[in-house]
Amino acid sequence: MELRQLRYFVRVVEQGSMSRAALDLDVVQSALSQQITRLESELATRLLQRTPRGVTPTEAGLAFFREAQLTLRHADQAVRAAQQARLSGTVTVGLAPTTSGVLGLPLMQAMRTRYPDVRLHMVESMSGHLTAMLHARELDLAVLFDTRLHQAQQATGARRWDMAPLLEEDLFLICARDRGEGPSNPRGRQLPETITVAELVQEPLILPTGPHGLRSTLDTAFARDRVAPHVVLEVDSLAMVMAAVDAGLGSTVQPWAAMGRYPDAAERFQCARLTDAPARRVNLLCSLPDEELSPAALAARVVLTDCVRELVTSGQWFGTTWIGTSP
Secondary structure: OOHHHHHHHHHHHHHOOHHHHHHHHOOOHHHHHHHHHHHHHHHOOOOEEEEOOEEEEOHHHHHHHHHHHHHHHHHHHHHHHHHHOOOOEEEEEEEOHHHHHHHHHHHHHHHHHHOOOEEEEEEEOOHHHHHHHHHOOOOOEEEEOOHHHHHHHHHHOOOOOEEEEEEEEEEEEEEEOOOOOOOOOHHHOOOOOEEOHHHHOOOEEEEOOOOOHHHHHHHHHHHHOOOOOEEEEEOOOHHHHHHHHHOOOOEEEEEHHHHOOOOOHHHHEEEEEEOOOOOEEEEEEEEOOHHHOOHHHHHHHHHHHHHHHHHHHOOOOOOEEEOOOOO
16 A cells, blocks of 8 residues: 555545546546555455546545545655754865866765755865865865875874775876977877876976875876976966966876866867876775764765766766775
8 A cells, every 4th residue: 555545545535536636636537546446455345436426435435534634644744854854064075176077066966966955065175285174174074185194194093084995097198289389299299098107207297286195196106117207387276287288388197087177178188098007096085083073974975975986987087997885
C-alpha cells in the first residue's frame, strides 16, 4: 500500500466521482481506477460502490476513508517537520584558482540542490594562503596540494586537520600558440605531445613562488632531475600567469584546468604533457577534525567529494585520475 493510493482514494470519496477526481489529480481516469482496484484487492474488500451518478463509499470504505485522512495528515506533518529541521548554517570552502575553475560552479550547484539552507562561503586563493587560513581556522574545508606541511604535522603528531586524497593531475607545459615570435614561442615552434622535466632546462618559465603547492611539486621534480629551471617571472596569480603566457612572455607548467576559463583555449595555447611520474599534482581534501566541524560542514565535505568523483570519472576534469575512497 502506498501513500499515493491513499491520496487517490480520499480524493475520489471527496469528489464523489472518478472523472472529477482524475481531473483534480491530473491523472488519467483509467490509471486512477486501476489504483483504486489494486487497493481494494490488497485489502480484500470493496471500498467504493459504483453508481450511474458517481461513486459512494461502502461501510468499509467510509471507515477506511477516515483512517486514510488521518494517515495523510500525519505524513504531511512529518514532511513539514523534516523541512523545518533541515540542515542549515555556514560552510567556508577554500579552492585554488585552477581547482575552482573546474570544481567551483558544480560544487555551488550541488550544495544548492542538496542543502538549500546551508550558506556556502567560497574562498579562491593560492594554496599557500589557503594552508595558512586552514591553520588559523578561517576555513572548514580546502583542496590543497603542498604535502610538505602536512607531512611535517604528522611527524610531530600535531593533528591540525584531516586529509583525504582526491585526485592526481597531469601537469602540462603551456605556451602561447603561434602568434608571432616571442620568448616562449621562438620561430613559431610546435610543442610535442609529451615532454620530460629534463627538457625544460632552457624553457623561460612563469611560475608561482615557493610557498604554493604547485611550485613545491615542480621543485621536487627539478631537484630529482638536477635541473636548474629558467624562471623569468614569479607570479602568485593564475589569471596573471595565463595572461603573461598568452602575451608570449614565457611558458608555464600547470594542470589542464588552468586553461579552463578560456573558451578559446585551443586557439590561444598549446601544451605538452609532462611524462615524469613525480611531476603530477596530488589534490588533497583537507578539513578541520570532525569534532570541530558543524553538521553542515560535514555534509559539504561529502558533497565536495561526490562532485570531484563525478567530474573525474565522467571525463569533465581532463588529465586527472581519481585516487579517493570509493563510495
